[in-house]
Each structure stands twice: as structure tokens, then as C-alpha cells.
Amino acid sequence: MTSNDAAERAILVGAPPVDMPQETVDEHLEELARLARTAGADVRGVVIQRLRTPSAATYIGKGKVERLARMLHEHEATLAIFDEELSPAQGANLEAALGIRALDRTELILDIFALRARTSESKLQVELAQLQYMRTRLKRMWTHLSREGGGIGARGPGEQQIETDRRLIDRRLARLRHKLDHIARARVTQRRARSEQFKVALAGYTNAGKSSILRGLSGTEVFVEDRLFATVDSATRVCDLDGPGPILLTDTVGFIRKLPHHLVASFRATMEELSEADLLLHVIDASSPNWEAQRDAVEAVLAEVGAADRPVLHVFNKIDRLTHEEERALRERAVAAARPHVLTSVLEEGGLDPLREALQAAMRARLETVRVSLPAGDGARLAEAYREGEVLERAYEEGRVVILARVPAGVIGRWRESGLTVEQADAA
Incomplete structure (x- = not known):
């Protein structure tokens, strides 16, 4: 799916474990629906099958595949989007059985990142992740590849299309890695130049409000939109908080449940801002009923990028959406967790003051x-x-x-x- 396929109609497919609570199943599928809408799809329906063990051939069972095919026909749908990652064989078998494209969660997220990338670095990072994902799926995806480097016309006698495309991808991957290594070295130089400055990095689940906090603290324009992965580009601003010197505040890419491994690896240079920060602000959407699971998902990615040992301040954002009773309960849970925290709102007057005070205290402590x-x-x-x-x-x-x-x-x-x-x- 690309940004030009705004009229595509999709059926979502969830295949949760048999012991997963229904509330969690509903939350996961709602998130998948938001991802699909962010990518430009019109969600027409949902198919769910609880599984003990996924089918090696089609992930879901044969009977469910037939039901999915009927549902796709009834709704004139053009896409089936699975909440789980499909193997190359499963994807190919599903497309053969359904007669339409079958996307998994990983491909959907990669598509959104490609749509949202603005800087040359993030575009390179997304392309690297996409090519790594596509390399093992050439049998059904080769038509999306560039013909750079000669392509079909340069093929030798008897050479297979998939072999040619795999070499094209490998050459492109090598060039992308070379370019990104050059950018990474430049980042190291930049970090050395600002080694004495107090560096703070924002981390959090997508749409938790990180960019809004960056804009509120820095007073500068930062793109903000109420949708998943509104921006995938990192941004650094100098913030004067009327304290002991300014801080460097960096907004990083938002995280999500099952963030694709290729994407984490491709964005590793950017995410090094997290492991180099003097303080991490873990922004949590306090209005989400699933905020604890989202917090855990973020912490898993922080550990994967080597930032688990950084000092962390939990920032419970969007408290303006809570009732007084909900806010009181949240404060009690935050205190019981015995982790440094503040409650914030970018919409209420003075809603960021607790965060400013906490940052001033952190600066003075060093x-x-x-x-x-x-x-x-x-x-x-x-x-x-x-x-x-x-x-x-x-x-x-x-x-x-x-x-x-x-x-x-x-x-x-x-x-x-x-x-x-x-x-x-x-x-x-």
C-alpha cells in the first residue's frame, strides 16, 4: 500500500492467542485500525480467530481463510491486513487464496514511516528497513522494486528475475548503509561538541504527545497532529527554562507495540540520542486505558537500543482528558510505582510547569x-x-x-x- 492508495478498502485480521483477554484483543485491533487509517485505508470489517498455534501455511486456519475471502468479496475490499507478522510463504499463500494483497503489521508500519519521513536521513532509514523486509519476499513483491542498475534489460541468459532483483537490493542496501554510516559519524561529532550541555530526550508511545511537549517547552514550531506517527523525524531544540542554563531537548521517533525489528535497526543511529541523553522523558498518554502496556512496549525498545540504564522521568501527559477521580487514581498508581514522575497537559495553562520544575531540579543536581x-x-x-x-x-x-x-x-x-x-x- 502506498500513499496514493487512499481509496483502498481493508479487512483487518486478528489472530490472538486463546488466553488473551478480550479487552486486550479489542485494543490491539483498534490500534491496527488506526494504523490502517493513518496509511489511507478505509476499514470495512474485522475477522478474528483465536489460535493455539498459527498455521504454517496461512497463519489462520483454512476455514477462516475461506470466511475472509467471502468477507473481502462482500465488502469489495482490496486489502487484508494482519495484526501479526506473516512469513514470506504465509503471505504468498494467502494472496493466492484470497486473490488480493495480504499485508502484515510490519509492512503497514513501514508504509506509514515511508509516508511520514521528511528528512533525507529518515527517508534513507525507512528505505533500508523496507528493502531488508522485502528481500525475503521477492516472489510477490518484486514489482515494487526500482530497476536501478540495469534491471531486467541487463539480465544474462537463463538468469532468474528474483536473482537479479536480490542483487539490486543488496547493492542498494550497501549504498544505504554507507550513507547512513556517514551520517552516524557526523552525529558522533555533533554529540562531542555538545557534551557539556544538559541533554534530554523524549521517548514514548506514538501519539503520546512528545512533539507537543517539545513545542511547549521550546516555544518553537514543531509539526503536531493527532494521529499515529504524525512525524518520524527527530528534532532537537534549545530550551531556556529560566534555570541554570539551557537544555538540549530532542524528540525521537514514537514507539509502538511490535515495532518492526528492521525499523529499530535502521533508526539505531537516530535512537542513539536516547542512550546518550543525560535524562529521558518517557511520555505516557495518561488518557489511554492501556497506558501500562504502552509503557512496557516503550521500555522494551529502550532496552533494545541500549538506553535502559538512562535516568528516566515518567511524564504522564494529557491529564486534561481525565476526570478528577481518574487523575487522583493515576497519582496513587504513579506514587505506588516508586518512579520519578510528573503529570502534564499541553492544553491547560501552566500544565507544563511541573515538568519545567523537574528539569530545573535535574539540571541543578548535576x-x-x-x-x-x-x-x-x-x-x-x-x-x-x-x-x-x-x-x-x-x-x-x-x-x-x-x-x-x-x-x-x-x-x-x-x-x-x-x-x-x-x-x-x-x-x-
């Missing part, structure tokens, strides 16, 4: 309080103290400026290397 005497004319270091930290006191003594300040360890090291006497002190 600073050291020192007393230093500067030459009266040393405006550069005085400005550095204000820019990188927080000046608590300032006094003039015989042509010098004596300041009491909270500043990062890197600033203190530079001052000492320049010959200044820096004394540890207690905050006023």
Missing part, C-alpha cells in the same frame, strides 16, 4: 557550587557562568568579581586549567 574570583575585565568567563550555569551571588573586591555559582564540571576544569582559584562552596 552542577557543582563553587566560589571563584575573576578579573573585573574577564567578561567572557562571567558570561560563561551565566550561560552554562547559575550565578547565585556576585560581589566586587579590589578590581575583581567574586561569584558564587552552580556550574558544570567541565567549566570548573577549564577555569582551573587557566590558573583561576576555584573553591568548593555551599549554595546560598
Whole structure:
């Protein structure tokens, strides 16, 4: 499915385990429906079969395949979308039996990412993931490939189409990896340049409100839309929170249940922002009845990208959608979990103040309080103290400026290397 197939009609197929609660089944299929609508499909119906063991040939049973075929015909549907990942053989067998395309959850998410990617880096990352996924499915997907590099006309005698396309994909994959490695090296250089700045990264389930929080804290324009994966591009903004220096706040791609492995691998360079952050803001949609499962899904991806050991602040967002009773219950559950947390709303006046205060406290916790005497004319270091930290006191003594300040360890090291006497002190 592509962004041009806005009129495609889809039947959703769920094949949950026999012991999965019905409420969870409904939530999973509702999420699949939202994904399908995000990709441009018109959802016409749902087929469910609880399974102990998936069929090796068609995932769902033969009788259910026949029922699905009838339902597709009745609704004049053009797509069957499965909530589970299909093997290449299962996908091919289903398409042969149904006479239409059978997509799985992975292919659907990859399609949405391709639709939403805006920057050259994210487009490369999505293409890499798509090609890795398609490589084992060429028997039914080869018509979607580029003919770059000669294609059909360059085929030798007796050479099979699938072999030609696999070589085309392998060459393209190699070029994509080379380009992304170059971008990754540039990212490492950028991170080194800002190593002393307080780096905060937003992580969370898709549509939890990360981009809205970034816009609210930074005061800059960031694309925001109430749909899954409204943006898949990372964005970094400098945020001045009226505290001890500015922070670098980075919004990362939203996560989701069963986020495709190829996609996580392709976006690994971007997701390294999470493992390099001084603090992670795990944004949780407090209005979702399934927020705990969404939290767990995000934590699983954080562990996969090497960010499980980062300090985390849980940000329960969208509390404006809760009743007073629901908000009180949420606060009790958050306190019982014994994890640092704040409750926020980007719509209510002052709704982000608890988050601002928590970020200010986190910044102060990493600073050291020192007393230093500067030459009266040393405006550069005085400005550095204000820019990188927080000046608590300032006094003039015989042509010098004596300041009491909270500043990062890197600033203190530079001052000492320049010959200044820096004394540890207690905050006023």
C-alpha cells in the first residue's frame, strides 16, 4: 500500500492467542485500525480467530481463510491486513487464496514511516528497513522494486528475475548503509561538541504527545497532529527554562507495540540520542486505558537500543482528558510505582510547569557550587557562568568579581586549567 492508495478498502485480521483477554484483543485491533487509517485505508470489517498455534501455511486456519475471502468479496475490499507478522510463504499463500494483497503489521508500519519521513536521513532509514523486509519476499513483491542498475534489460541468459532483483537490493542496501554510516559519524561529532550541555530526550508511545511537549517547552514550531506517527523525524531544540542554563531537548521517533525489528535497526543511529541523553522523558498518554502496556512496549525498545540504564522521568501527559477521580487514581498508581514522575497537559495553562520544575531540579543536581574570583575585565568567563550555569551571588573586591555559582564540571576544569582559584562552596 502506498500513499496514493487512499481509496483502498481493508479487512483487518486478528489472530490472538486463546488466553488473551478480550479487552486486550479489542485494543490491539483498534490500534491496527488506526494504523490502517493513518496509511489511507478505509476499514470495512474485522475477522478474528483465536489460535493455539498459527498455521504454517496461512497463519489462520483454512476455514477462516475461506470466511475472509467471502468477507473481502462482500465488502469489495482490496486489502487484508494482519495484526501479526506473516512469513514470506504465509503471505504468498494467502494472496493466492484470497486473490488480493495480504499485508502484515510490519509492512503497514513501514508504509506509514515511508509516508511520514521528511528528512533525507529518515527517508534513507525507512528505505533500508523496507528493502531488508522485502528481500525475503521477492516472489510477490518484486514489482515494487526500482530497476536501478540495469534491471531486467541487463539480465544474462537463463538468469532468474528474483536473482537479479536480490542483487539490486543488496547493492542498494550497501549504498544505504554507507550513507547512513556517514551520517552516524557526523552525529558522533555533533554529540562531542555538545557534551557539556544538559541533554534530554523524549521517548514514548506514538501519539503520546512528545512533539507537543517539545513545542511547549521550546516555544518553537514543531509539526503536531493527532494521529499515529504524525512525524518520524527527530528534532532537537534549545530550551531556556529560566534555570541554570539551557537544555538540549530532542524528540525521537514514537514507539509502538511490535515495532518492526528492521525499523529499530535502521533508526539505531537516530535512537542513539536516547542512550546518550543525560535524562529521558518517557511520555505516557495518561488518557489511554492501556497506558501500562504502552509503557512496557516503550521500555522494551529502550532496552533494545541500549538506553535502559538512562535516568528516566515518567511524564504522564494529557491529564486534561481525565476526570478528577481518574487523575487522583493515576497519582496513587504513579506514587505506588516508586518512579520519578510528573503529570502534564499541553492544553491547560501552566500544565507544563511541573515538568519545567523537574528539569530545573535535574539540571541543578548535576552542577557543582563553587566560589571563584575573576578579573573585573574577564567578561567572557562571567558570561560563561551565566550561560552554562547559575550565578547565585556576585560581589566586587579590589578590581575583581567574586561569584558564587552552580556550574558544570567541565567549566570548573577549564577555569582551573587557566590558573583561576576555584573553591568548593555551599549554595546560598
